[in-house]
Amino acid sequence: MNRTTRIIFITLFSIVLLPTLFYSVYEITSLDETEEMLTAVYSRQLDAILFSVNQYLLDVSAGWASQIEQDLYWRRYDQLLRSNPSIQSIVISDTSFRKFGIYPFSRFNYRKFFTEQREKVDRLFRYQEVSYRKLEPVIVSDSLIILLFVPSSAPHRIVGIAVNTQRFISDVIGRKLSELAQNDFILAVVHQTDDKIVFSTSSTIPGDFVQQRQLWIFPDHVVKIKLQGVSVQEIADERFKRNLALIILLDAVLIFGAWFVFRTIRREMELVALKSDFVSNVSHELRTPLSLIRMFAETLEMGRVKTNKKKQEYYGIILHETERLTRLINNILNFSRMESRSRKFNFSSTNVNDVVESVLSIYAYQFEQLKFRVETVLDKKLPSIMIDDEAIAEALHNLIDNAMKYSNDEKSIRVETSGDEKSIIITVEDHGVGIPHEHQAKVFEKFYRVSQGLVHTAKGSGLGLAIVQHIVHSHGGTISLKSEPHRGTTFIMQLPISRM
Ligand code: ADP
Numbered sequence: 001m002n003r004t005t006r007i008i009f010i011t012l013f014s015i016v017l018l019p020t021l022f023y024s025v026y027e028i029t030s031l032d033e034t035e036e037m038l039t040a041v042y043s044r045q046l047d048a049i050l051f052s053v054n055q056y057l058l059d060v061s062a063g064w065a066s067q068i069e070q071d072l073y074w075r076r077y078d079q080l081l082r083s084n085p086s087i088q089s090i091v092i093s094d095t096s097f098r099k100f101g102i103y104p105f106s107r108f109n110y111r112k113f114f115t116e117q118r119e120k121v122d123r124l125f126r127y128q129e130v131s132y133r134k135l136e137p138v139i140v141s142d143s144l145i146i147l148l149f150v151p152s153s154a155p156h157r158i159v160g161i162a163v164n165t166q167r168f169i170s171d172v173i174g175r176k177l178s179e180l181a182q183n184d185f186i187l188a189v190v191h192q193t194d195d196k197i198v199f200s201t202s203s204t205i206p207g208d209f210v211q212q213r214q215l216w217i218f219p220d221h222v223v224k225i226k227l228q229g230v231s232v233q234e235i236a237d238e239r240f241k242r243n244l245a246l247i248i249l250l251d252a253v254l255i256f257g258a259w260f261v262f263r264t265i266r267r268e269m270e271l272v273a274l275k276s277d278f279v280s281n282v283s284h285e286l287r288t289p290l291s292l293i294r295m296f297a298e299t300l301e302m303g304r305v306k307t308n309k310k311k312q313e314y315y316g317i318i319l320h321e322t323e324r325l326t327r328l329i330n331n332i333l334n335f336s337r338m339e340s341r342s343r344k345f346n347f348s349s350t351n352v353n354d355v356v357e358s359v360l361s362i363y364a365y366q367f368e369q370l371k372f373r374v375e376t377v378l379d380k381k382l383p384s385i386m387i388d389d390e391a392i393a394e395a396l397h398n399l400i401d402n403a404m405k406y407s408n409d410e411k412s413i414r415v416e417t418s419g420d421e422k423s424i425i426i427t428v429e430d431h432g433v434g435i436p437h438e439h440q441a442k443v444f445e446k447f448y449r450v451s452q453g454l455v456h457t458a459k460g461s462g463l464g465l466a467i468v469q470h471i472v473h474s475h476g477g478t479i480s481l482k483s484e485p486h487r488g489t490t491f492i493m494q495l496p497i498s499r500m
Helices: 003-070 078-083 110-116 118-129 165-181 232-301 308-339 352-370 389-405 464-474
Strands: 087-094 100-103 136-139 144-149 157-164 185-191 197-200 211-214 221-227 348-350 373-377 385-387 412-419 423-430 478-484 488-496
Touching: 003 078, 003 144, 003 157, 003 165, 003 211, 003 221, 003 232, 078 087, 087 110, 100 110, 110 118, 110 157, 118 136, 118 144, 118 157, 144 165, 157 165, 165 185, 165 197, 232 308, 308 352, 308 389, 308 464, 348 352, 348 389, 352 373, 352 385, 352 389, 352 412, 352 423, 385 389, 385 488, 389 412, 389 423, 389 464, 389 488, 464 478, 464 488
Parallel strands: 373 412
Antiparallel strands: 087 100, 087 157, 136 144, 144 157, 185 197, 185 221, 211 221, 348 385, 412 423, 423 488, 478 488
8 A cells, every 4th residue: 555545545534434433332322321221211110110019018918917916816817818818827826836826727837937937036026025016928838928927916926927829929919910010011920949920910921021129028039020012122122223233334335435435546546657657658669669660761761771682671670660550559549439439340240260360461470570480270160250350350469469579488379269159269379478367357457567576578558458358348259368477378359159
């Protein structure tokens, strides 16, 4: 990357890419903030619901405790037990846990239970001393929980309400949860260890719950919440994903755009450099034959050449240099027509072999002078096809010129025609300097000349192959090359037999 390209790259980077990146980062973080806000709203909602559920549970159990306390003397708990099926039994014990009343009778070993809960019971007595009737839930098993309290009317008794967990959850908590959930939320009580849903306000639960909280009375159970239908979380997730995709797409388009602009500018700059090389190359190409023509014409004019053979030789050189000049000027004119898309082709039925032979005959003298071995293999069975014979001859001229120009000591050229039912192929093969692999795709570009790697001193305009390619494409054909550095190059021109 040279200095100017670097400056363009840095400018594009700072004008387009940096602001885009900043914007993207800002957008992504703000999306995150929205998400956090929604989660916080959710969290507060669940807190409010749970506060209400826990409050309700406290009220219900405090109500039971009060009813039990009122009837402590007569112990008529039938009504309470009937209207609250989740209560399995009520037990009343003295402080030594020796005397029990169990309503209705149960085989449960309360003595053992109370003894184990001694610490909790003592604490409840201490609370009662300061007139605070606290209810303490004790989990006995998965299906049994015992609520302990010390009645204020009988501070030397300890009361236990044995509650069936499942029934309590579905009857008492469930009722309250359904009332709170209405049609807006799905609320469920879930057993924490095995993640089993014990109760849910909806029979189907689409997606996951988003928040959860501990339940006061059942510490191994949690209440979970989600929105009925699509959750806020899902909406937020969806929105986040959509916005992220949009930002990525926008970034990709901008990056692609910046890269495209950068590439175009770089290409233009390369073209400008190539054009300036072109001007110096063409000036040289024009000057060399002109000075040769001038020099030999002057020598002849001064009458210094004595023998006829020498004169003939000088005339030959002048003719050859004139042809070279004509071809160069024709190339430039045709290139300019090609660029302005004004070049017209005149198609007529022609046998390609005739064109090849006529072009090769023009080179006969030059081949001999420069000691080129030329092998011509023509497929005599080729049909005539619709081509512009002058244009194809021009293409061949360029290929043969190059084959000669880029040959070193191994001066041999092979020209072959062949064909199948679809196309006719003309190949021009040399054993010259070859084209390095990294340049092979580029040699057909206008002004392009191989300057690195295999340095060749041959002068040229860099237009020849661009013109060849234009001519071949205008015939609906293709041009390709095979080349190995130091081994030689083969150009393969393929022309379709019938053109659409
Ligand atoms: P130029 O006027 O430079 O020959 P062309 O368009 O004809 O322009 O060719 C482009 C470049 O491709 C040449 O500069 C040369 O480097 C390479 N090239 C073309 N033909 C051959 C060949 N037969 N052998 C080796 N290199 C070739």
